[in-house]
Amino acid sequence: MENSKEFTGKNVEEALQSALSELNVTIDQIEYEVVEKESGGFLGLLGGKPAKIIVKVKEKDLCQVATKFLHEILTAMSLDTEIKAEFTESKDEIDIDLSGNDMGVLIGKRGATLDSLQYLVSLVVNKESDSYIKIKLDTENYRERRKETLENLAKNIASKVKKTRHNVSLEPMNPYERRIIHSCLQGDNYVETHSEGEEPFRKVIVTLKKGVQLPERRQGFKGRKPYGNNNRNKKISSSREFHKKYGADTKDYSTDYKKDYAEYLESKAAAKAAAEKKEENI
Numbered sequence: 001m002e003n004s005k006e007f008t009g010k011n012v013e014e015a016l017q018s019a020l021s022e023l024n025v026t027i028d029q030i031e032y033e034v035v036e037k038e039s040g041g042f043l044g045l046l047g048g049k050p051a052k053i054i055v056k057v058k059e060k061d062l063c064q065v066a067t068k069f070l071h072e073i074l075t076a077m078s079l080d081t082e083i084k085a086e087f088t089e090s091k092d093e094i095d096i097d098l099s100g101n102d103m104g105v106l107i108g109k110r111g112a113t114l115d116s117l118q119y120l121v122s123l124v125v126n127k128e129s130d131s132y133i134k135i136k137l138d139t140e141n142y143r144e145r146r147k148e149t150l151e152n153l154a155k156n157i158a159s160k161v162k163k164t165r166h167n168v169s170l171e172p173m174n175p176y177e178r179r180i181i182h183s184c185l186q187g188d189n190y191v192e193t194h195s196e197g198e199e200p201f202r203k204v205i206v207t208l209k210k211g212v213q214l215p216e217r218r219q220g221f222k223g224r225k226p227y228g229n230n231n232r233n234k235k236i237s238s239s240r241e242f243h244k245k246y247g248a249d250t251k252d253y254s255t256d257y258k259k260d261y262a263e264y265l266e267s268k269a270a271a272k273a274a275a276e277k278k279e280e281n282i
Contacts, residue, residue: 004056011038012051019055031056060128063087066094066135069124073117074098079106092131096121098139107142114142115174147180154184157206158191162214167207172197178204190214 007022009015012034020027038051063085074081081100088095098106107114118137125133136143157168170181181204182193192209195202208214 004054006035006052006054008050008052009038010050012053015051015053016055019053023055023057025057029058031058062125062129062133063094065128066096066121066125069121070096070098070117073120077105081106091134093134093136094125096135096137098137103139106139110173110177111142111146114139115176146177150177150180151184154181154206158185158188161191161206161208165208165214167205169196170204170206172201172203174200175202178202181206 005019005023007015007019009018016027016032019030019032023030032053032055034051034053036049036052039049067083067085070081070083074083079100079102081098081103083096083098085094085096087093105113106117108116114137118135121137122133122135125135153170157170161168173181178195182195185191185193185206190209190212191206193204193206195204197203
């Protein structure tokens with residue numbers, strides 16, 4: 001056995017106890033092979049040989065470690081949540097997806113609660129691992145939807161900077177979200193980004209690139225409203241209506257995420273209704 005160690009004792013049981021004591025593990029955490037059984041020798045006095053075993057500590061199931069830890073936390077929060085964890089060896093990464101009711105409370109304001117849970121799981125898992133394991137914790141596809149929201153925000157801010165010729169400071173974001181903004185605008189010919197401030201208040205600043213020549217601005221319509229949908233910036237509903245419809249735990253959701261979250265829940269409800277109708281017709 002690879003990564004194994006040899007132990008001896010008067011008998012197999014004593015050799016096992018010696019291994020468990022030295023390795024500081026329980027018997028269910030090891031694999032062992034008896035190489036030689038003890039022998040008493042001539043008349044049980046001369047030529048006796050001790051028992052010899054080879055012991056290997058089992059590799060811990062890190063997905064199980066993560067799942068158990070999360071289950072204890074979510075149970076303490078009185079949340080009935082399904083936990084799915086999958087380890088990708090090539091990436092040294094564990095993807096964990098949470099599903100159930102009231103998942104909004106696990107997301108928190110701009111994903112703050114989800115990020116905190118992810119950090120705690122990472123600490124627990126990497127304490128049990130010889131190499132660093134990356135943890136990705138998600139629920140209701142929040143990470144991808146938030147990424148799309150931030151990319152749209154970045155493009156809108158870039159347009160604003162080009163139009164007004166003034167720098168724009170975004171709200172404080174965590175490192176992951178700041179990277180999304182930087183990455184989205186890194187190929188823009190007219191604007192650039194940098195971060196300022198100290199954590200957790202560090203934020204992205206979008207500025208014009210030095211020396212670039214912007215296209216001439218078109219003159220707007222004087223005294224006339226431009227064509228198009230004048231209501232496109234109108235909120236889909238008041239904050240009170242939104243919280244009443246989607247739950248009180250959404251009160252801390254940012255404005256840019258409310259619309260995205262509402263569309264997601266409505267599409268989810270439509271898919272469920274379609275599945276139920278299909279089931280009735282079978």
